[in-house]
Amino acid sequence: MKRTVFKALTWLLAAVLTFGSLAACTDESADQTKYLPVTVFDGSSLLYSIVRPRASSDEVTLIADGLAEKLSELTSTEVKPVSDLLSKDESTKNANPEILLGLTERDESAAAHERLRYNDWSVTVTEYKILISAHLPENLKLAADWFVSKLTKGSDGKITLGEVYTHSSEGGISLEIDGAPVSDFVLVTAEKATEKETAFAEKFRLEIAQKTNVVLKTVTDKTEKAEHEIVVGNTSRGTAKAVNEFGYSAEISDGSLYLNAGCTTAYDALLSEITAKYLKDKTDVTSDSAISGEIASDLRFMSSNVCFTEDYDNEYRMHCLAETYLKYKPDVLCLQEARPELTSMITSIIGSSYATVPFTGTDRPLVYQQMLYRSDLFELVDYGFTRFRENVIPWGVSWAVLKRISDGKQFCAMSTHYSIITDTYDPGEQNNVKGVELRKNDTETVLGVIEAVRSSYAEIPVILGGDFNANMGSDDLRALDRSEFMRNAIETADIYANKNTHTAHDFSIMPHTGTGMIDHIYTSTDTVTVLRQDLVADGVVIQGSDHCPVYADVILR
Numbered sequence: 128m129k130r131t132v133f134k135a136l137t138w139l140l141a142a143v144l145t146f147g148s149l150a151a152c153t154d155e156s157a158d159q160t161k162y163l164p165v166t167v168f169d170g171s172s173l174l175y176s177i178v179r180p181r182a183s184s185d186e187v188t189l190i191a192d193g194l195a196e197k198l199s200e201l202t203s204t205e206v207k208p209v210s211d212l213l214s215k216d217e218s219t220k221n222a223n224p225e226i227l228l229g230l231t232e233r234d235e236s237a238a239a240h241e242r243l244r245y246n247d248w249s250v251t252v253t254e255y256k257i258l259i260s261a262h263l264p265e266n267l268k269l270a271a272d273w274f275v276s277k278l279t280k281g282s283d284g285k286i287t288l289g290e291v292y293t294h295s296s297e298g299g300i301s302l303e304i305d306g307a308p309v310s311d312f313v314l315v316t317a318e319k320a321t322e323k324e325t326a327f328a329e330k331f332r333l334e335i336a337q338k339t340n341v342v343l344k345t346v347t348d349k350t351e352k353a354e355h356e357i358v359v360g361n362t363s364r365g366t367a368k369a370v371n372e373f374g375y376s377a378e379i380s381d382g383s384l385y386l387n388a389g390c391t392t393a394y395d396a397l398l399s400e401i402t403a404k405y406l407k408d409k410t411d412v413t414s415d416s417a418i419s420g421e422i423a424s425d426l427r428f429m430s431s432n433v434c435f436t437e438d439y440d441n442e443y444r445m446h447c448l449a450e451t452y453l454k455y456k457p458d459v460l461c462l463q464e465a466r467p468e469l470t471s472m473i474t475s476i477i478g479s480s481y482a483t484v485p486f487t488g489t490d491r492p493l494v495y496q497q498m499l500y501r502s503d504l505f506e507l508v509d510y511g512f513t514r515f516r517e518n519v520i521p522w523g524v525s526w527a528v529l530k531r532i533s534d535g536k537q538f539c540a541m542s543t544h545y546s547i548i549t550d551t552y553d554p555g556e557q558n559n560v561k562g563v564e565l566r567k568n569d570t571e572t573v574l575g576v577i578e579a580v581r582s583s584y585a586e587i588p589v590i591l592g593g594d595f596n597a598n599m600g601s602d603d604l605r606a607l608d609r610s611e612f613m614r615n616a617i618e619t620a621d622i623y624a625n626k627n628t629h630t631a632h633d634f635s636i637m638p639h640t641g642t643g644m645i646d647h648i649y650t651s652t653d654t655v656t657v658l659r660q661d662l663v664a665d666g667v668v669i670q671g672s673d674h675c676p677v678y679a680d681v682i683l684r
Contacts, residue, residue: 429457430592447671461542
């Protein structure tokens, strides 16, 4: 207790001295003080306590412990997180200097979470609280790491008052209920809802969040009625009454959706019906849609390593990837590590508008660099596959010459996966020695295939995508970077992704900055104009593979 009081007094004294001296110098109004520095630690004293929810999951507890460990290193003193349990004389809104990690029992935490979309995270600095907020544990860790990095980059233990840093994720699909956007709805339960009603409401809320990136506000029936509501169970708003043979009911009335069921099993069945019947996907994805911005391109090319691991549910993974492909609607989709069974799962979901290049010969079962194209827009003219080496996993390069039906314009699409030496794929000498030499040879092979294609189809536009297992500018890719006609799309695009973003990541972990961009798209600069190069990273696609899909919007000249 003495230590807590001392810390609080120290913090208040530092604040008074800081705010007082600066205010005296500037002689400005109180509004101008919101950008003054706040001292988080001074010398060996951490002036804030780390507060986590007392019902934290194991993941959140580990994040809190990790944050405390890093702040202990910065202050050279032992720091331990505490729970948000309040004493008798404290309220959920207090003036204690606290770092609030996640959704704590503090008013500020709830407000910060309400502002966040499902896949976003933020760090907010208020007068007495530093809020580290996210809905997902993996994003909470990213926010905590960012906070520490902010303090260690010449900050002298200070952070700016009034600062709000929000990391915005990719938007989800656009869902509607009875013509109104899901984001316009609030979720309503009875003030004394049953356990099964509360559990269903949370499941439904999570279902919508995962699909749309929108976290619905949840209220009780004691609040004022909103224009659009999803009403769960027996409430003062009324209830859905027409129970069917499965023991549940769903009715739309006056712009609101009323849901009810007799038991947990019936509620689970109800959730499936709502997803199929009432949540209508209104995402309009075309070449000039919101995903493309205002870019009017000829063609969207996407490259995606689907990962042929057996450690996860492949059917579920391929559904996650297929959902992404349907959202972005590439004209040509080049896959890597796509074993026949994985390709079949994807094609069964994305529909008949995509055709698969029918690679033939003895290599066909081993052509993991599969290629799909919009058969309603293009005709297949020619194709082939070249392996880099025999007697190993069939890394290589596949290619297809396609003709646009509308004007007869031809181009060559290519998909590649460069060699890598690991225990999983190709055991051998060190990857950073022997692997580099192998990838240099892979580059020479790819250039040879491109030259062969262009000798048969003079000056044909070429678009090459794949997992190169090499970073931008590395020796492995030097020959490709210095070739007469091929360039990395990120170097020539008007709009492009952060060059320091990892495209490879752990499953269900958002990519981070560093030196891990190993998935690339190259284009022939004499015949292709790249308008946009980007990668896809959201809560759906990161569950499907350990690589982010990359894509380019281009014009064929």
